[in-house]
Amino acid sequence: MNAHILSIASCATSLSPGQDIRLFPSGSFSAVDGRPGALEGTKITAWKIDAQTAARVIADFQGKARDLVIDYEHQSMYAVDNGLPAPAAGWIKNLLWQEGTGLLARVEWTARAAEMIRSGEYRYISPTFSFDPKTGAVTALLNAALTNNPALPGLGEVLARYFPPTKKEQDTVSLAAIAQALALAETASEQEIVTALTAMQSRMEKAEAMLLSTVTSRGNIY
Structure with a gap:
């Protein structure tokens, strides 16, 4: 059994530029679907963080001697796969x-993200963390992401899903990201994405042909 298991959590704490954000609530917390109890390799029913546990998490963060990234929708984890x-x-x-609130993060937002938070385009934070499968204690914070899909709307608790994601989950995230890049709905089907990519390739080939024809007619091919 692994000494530590990784999870992704969606925390429904509302965001505001310039304020500390809560990553984990104080005490024990669990998801409405039974996790972490439903996670493979664990026998726990809740995650836990208290002052002593938090001190170790903070020490681990300080030991890295670098800032931790907050990205959009955990894209850092999928960049290698979806490009x-x-x-x-x-x-x-x-x-x-x-004490009584939980683990807070002091964040320096980019100008773009700060504006997106102010305008309501992004409202929630989703940390990626490791925990002890025997005790449920949070052991380290790895990174976090802005998201609009909190697990428990209106609450400061979290919903974790087993990490790394299954191949099916990776494909779903990748397709959604590609659809967004193609200006399609995030729910676009695989066939719709393939059609859009094919059309884009066709347009590029036509544009290249036109450009080649133009420079050839002028006697200048570079």
């Missing part, structure tokens, strides 16, 4: 424990 950019939305500069 799309994974720009930073912000950087976690520091972690703080607030």
Whole structure:
């Protein structure tokens, strides 16, 4: 059994530029679908974080001696597979424990992300973390993402799903990201995406042919 299991959590804490954001609530927390109890390799019914646990998480963060990235929709995890950019939305500069509230992150947002948060385009934070499968204690924060799909709307708890995602989950995320890049609906089918890509390739080939024809007629081929 692995010493630590990774999870992604969607925290429904509303965001606002310039304020500390809560990553985890103080005490025990679990998801409405039974996780982490439903996760393979665990026998726990809840995740946990208290002052002592938080101190270790903070020490681990400080030991990395670098800021942790906050991206958009966890694209950093899928960039290798889908080939799309994974720009930073912000950087976690520091972690703080607030008794009775939980683990907070002090964030330096990019100008773009700050504007998107102010305008309501993004509202929630989703941390990626590791935890002890025997105790449920959070052991390290790995990164986080802006999201609009919180697990428990209106609450400060989290919903974690097993990490790494299955091949099916990876494909779903990849298709959604590709659809967005093609200006299609995120729910576009695989066939719709293939059709759009084929049309794009056709347009590019026609444009290249026109350009080649133009420069050839002028006697200048570079």
